[in-house]
Amino acid sequence: MLQTQTPAHFAGRESSTQTDATEQASLARMLAPSGERLPNAELDPWVAELDAAAIGALYQDMAIIRRLDAEGTALQRQGQIALWPPLLGQEAAQIGSARALRSDDFVFSSYREMGVVWARGVRPSQLNRVWRGVTASGWDPYEAHMAPLQVIIGAQTLHATGYALGIQNDGADAAAVAYFGDGATSQGDVNEAMVFAASFQTPVVFFCQNNHWAISEPVGLQANRPIADRAPGFGIPSMRVDGNDVLAVLAATRIALDRARTGGGPSFIEAVTYRMGPHTTADDPRKYRDPAELELWAGRDPLARVEAFLRNQGAFTAQFEQQVAEATDAAAAEVRAETIAIPDPDPMELFDHVYAEPHTGLARERSDYLRYLSQFEDPAAPGQPQQAGQTGGAR
Amino acid sequence: MLQTQTPAHFAGRESSTQTDATEQASLARMLAPSGERLPNAELDPWVAELDAAAIGALYQDMAIIRRLDAEGTALQRQGQIALWPPLLGQEAAQIGSARALRSDDFVFSSYREMGVVWARGVRPSQLNRVWRGVTASGWDPYEAHMAPLQVIIGAQTLHATGYALGIQNDGADAAAVAYFGDGATSQGDVNEAMVFAASFQTPVVFFCQNNHWAISEPVGLQANRPIADRAPGFGIPSMRVDGNDVLAVLAATRIALDRARTGGGPSFIEAVTYRMGPHTTADDPRKYRDPAELELWAGRDPLARVEAFLRNQGAFTAQFEQQVAEATDAAAAEVRAETIAIPDPDPMELFDHVYAEPHTGLARERSDYLRYLSQFEDPAAPGQPQQAGQTGGAR
């Protein structure tokens, strides 16, 4: 009757109360780090149609976002954007899941999902408008079928659940997907989202990237059981996959989406991966992280295993390599050129779109400020120059 | 790998997605509704010392709180108190759990736990000071080792978790207990409490009275799995007991308290019971509840089965019956006399205790109001007479 007791955790800074070996052994996997294709009766049917070319396309996606990620860090160092949250190490989790989606599915993500943004067809420089501090949202959510990046941890899981309730009301067969981190699972909102999703049986997929860290906090501080274990208690089926295995992630997401589309309700996927970089460019992981952990995970690289697999298949040809290199170079050059060229917003944009209908109070403030600005010869002059990252917090 | 899919739920107004029979079969139980003592290898050792006299004392407690509950409703009808939340049907859940506590354990409860208040040694009329609208708290929490009744659903579960963290820091062997309802389990706070309790392994007992209803909402709207299933996903062992069986509740609570005292961390108990009355005296359950359900549960009365058990043991003697009758009559007479005699608070109490240290702003408001009041011959005169329940919402 009583469930097994779990080990005590207080001051421990281990990244999980599970050992690494236990954790790894618990994951659904199709591609070993060596590139070996592991048969998986449950997942195999869901990616059966993928030929080497299709897997090569996934590889190319991952290569591109890895490169865009590096460009993000570089652009931040060069002062072209204010902040960058690297996704290094999480390429398979993001591409595998996002490439399972249809265009009419709708994504509510957190701030680290540049790979998902890419897969939704948004121009990377559109995203960089956000990190450059030009706008809070770089794209039209209805064009990309993706909401703006969410900064409030966990809030978007409820939005996905509500959107999915709307899909259900409409009798549509689309799904909503919520992306969030391991740290987010501690937030009330994420748990309430599971309650609502289970109660209404909404077509929503909860996609948790457990990258082992929430800034400086190891996942073991948030949960002393595998995160995937939580959802079933809410009545939501869950799956724990190797988040560095793009095939397994793709297959698991397809299963969840299929369940959503066919009236099966919500699903929860825990993609176990690792944040290879700092939390953001403002963070210094040396303060809290054992470098040995990084080394361990470097051996589980999400791209390397696909490369090895394709090589085994004879599909990682010089020509393919060349094609990937060209595509990544082009993407990098493009994002760099476009980011640097992003113009500053007009001052009066401050007052735009706060309300959809005219608002007497704000209209007054706007006209007062316009009159104030008209005193200055250069309308960009007022205000002390903005000092990005002046105080250097790990935001 | 994938957990079983749960049944769809949307508009269903059934009180649980489990059938009643499945639910009943899932409960740990020591006393059948018939009074038969069911052996239970896990629970038996924890109540082995209870002789007929001790079980008689539990019966007497339950009889008294049932009577006090009836008095509460009567006092409300007579306008002596403004509102009453009946506990009818939940006597075993409250007495069984509260009688497992030591005086140095600390209780954080919701608003329906008059039986727990009684067991903590608080005079019932102290509680009625709250429902009469005289004070927000009828007792000194440090005397009763019990916080004031909490109105914000679920908030107190975090308080219990924090208090337990303090116990742990102090190296004490006490425990904190959080009482809450089935509806409360949907609140973010309750889930965050489980996260914190599991992370810190605090000595806290989460005691959920699943009385099948949250005002008009059946438990199936909050959860489509047994509530006890949720805690293990957080790393918290849980148990589901027959909440109408005072022995099983007592035993389960003792297990959980023992775990707490010996460094075993948090536990979760779901006591499955039934709210036989309205949500409060302002509610009308005929709007939403099938009377057949009431009838079903009337056959599972928590007092009747103890009476039958004691009768079988030859311990439900005329003398015992007489003793219980006298004790309940005395408690009823006392609460009635004391409640009616509760004086109105002094107007200036309005300003007391908002701050522990002097506050210039409030001091000004206070002296202004005192001066204002001094205009009136009768200091109780100002203000339109308060109209309790004027608008009659089911608060």
Added chain:
Amino acid sequence: MTVMTLAGAINAGLRAALAADPKTLLMGEDIGALGGVYRVTDGLQAEFGPRRVVDTPLAESGILGTAVGLGYRGYRPVVEIQFDGFIYPAFDQIVSQVSRTHARTRGAVTLPITIRVPFGGGIGSAEHHSESPEAYFAHTPGLRVISPSTPQDAFTMIQQAIACPDPVLFFEPKRRYHVKGEVDVERPLADAAPMGGAHVVVAGSDVTLLAYGPLVATATDAATAARAEGISIEVIDLRSLAPLDLDTLAASVQKTGRLVVTHEAPGFGGLGAEIVASLTERCFDYLEHAPVRVTGFGVPYPPAKLERHYLPDLDRILDGVDRALGRLGAAAAPTVPARGAEVAQ
């Protein structure tokens, strides 16, 4: 014209909104079979079904968060918060999501969410059931905040709130739910006064008295009582708390030169402070006396037996009017020097 209670008028307004637009849906705790603890949604689930009138799990953040998602999907959610004191668990979703999504998406996503909140005291209820949290929301950019005081306004304004593409906090004066009044249910919404405008309820010339929600009736009573003493009070029902209809309010203060504002919420940092500050800015040269606030105190809402001391009532409002007229109200002596008084520095 139909005679309705204020609660009944909201019910009728909700029914009309549900009938008008299939994308409108109601969400909340106990709003279905029960019809809400105040029966404001009575009969609507039976009429429109459980997908249009949705009983939600017991979690306010969850309700508002899912409403945001429904808004993204093109729905028009009308959320009921069961009591004022239970809105705080949803504060983050309201302040960080509901209010900002239109600005965040540069206008691409509108969230026409209406949040209905029965608010205010005077009903002898338990803790957390008598709050006046409107100032928190009035201070939050991106939200509109309104409150009706009559059945007609309740009927009209709830429909205007729902039709409005911006998120609207709709504060219902719960102790006036049973007040009856005539409601014109036939008049097209387009012909009604806009929801952002204040109404002069009683015309007067000596003092401007501003109130909203539950205290409009009290203010009107005060005007009647004062008239007997020869004081002419102009009572204005704000109706819209954010934005304020400053043109209407300022016109009155410029006429009377004296201002009293009353609300149940604590005075410090309450809406009255904004009203006094902005009308002082606009009407400084017309003011004969410092504006006066008659409000709840800086204390948690008290137990029922003390609430009549907390709530502004006729006497306290008249005391405030006296002070605004420079007739030293008893409470005012030490803090507001009489006009022209010499005060040592």
Added chain:
Amino acid sequence: MTVMTLAGAINAGLRAALAADPKTLLMGEDIGALGGVYRVTDGLQAEFGPRRVVDTPLAESGILGTAVGLGYRGYRPVVEIQFDGFIYPAFDQIVSQVSRTHARTRGAVTLPITIRVPFGGGIGSAEHHSESPEAYFAHTPGLRVISPSTPQDAFTMIQQAIACPDPVLFFEPKRRYHVKGEVDVERPLADAAPMGGAHVVVAGSDVTLLAYGPLVATATDAATAARAEGISIEVIDLRSLAPLDLDTLAASVQKTGRLVVTHEAPGFGGLGAEIVASLTERCFDYLEHAPVRVTGFGVPYPPAKLERHYLPDLDRILDGVDRALGRLGAAAAPTVPARGAEVAQ
């Protein structure tokens, strides 16, 4: 005297408080090994151990709710909210529990909880990292709200906040974290000015300029700039936002007859409204001109590239001073009629 940054001074104050009372403990996200995203708790976990400096799960309501329980148990929790914009998930626990427990228990339970919040903008950060939510808390009975503007005050006031038996919101001006100043770390806390008092930072005679937190330095710069033009500004650092030190503020306004208040938060319903309203009540007969507010706008805090237009700066404050002096500031023309101007009704 030691030279410290403002962040370093808070760190030193926290260290002193931890050393002074074994019941004091720090809680928050990333405050342990990392020392907080701003390193304000740097080294404290190493010194006092993980039971005194506690990294919590990522859930703000959970942090405040457990702090309440710890308070019940006799602890003195000092909570860090990582950024201003992340305090809203804890709003319910703060407003319904932290602020009310002392009143609710009729004084039996004190909750000496300090809530540290790095606040304000000007750092070029992302959404939700530059908020000024102080008005929400100032309007909440049962809380005290303070904000230091110098390293010395940061060092002293954090210790006073922790020592205070009431819950205190401690707003840290994050864009001033790296400002350096002399700190007397030896002076006993008992000898320091009380945390509730305002400080006259620059004495002056023409206009009273009130600021707090990050804008005190800007206000001081404005006074310097104005002096060159022959205008004497008295700058007062509020230090305590709730309660306000009205005696000190009113004395200044009674001297100067003119008032400007500045803060980063939106003006509507902001703290400036309360200050203007209460000083108008107290000083009406001394005021030569309507008080002026120079604040953030009624918009969600903007993206970094626009924040210099949002934030009150030297020029906007001086424009406000001009307006308070009756020299028509450009922005003021239409809404504030010049003193004595005839305005048609």
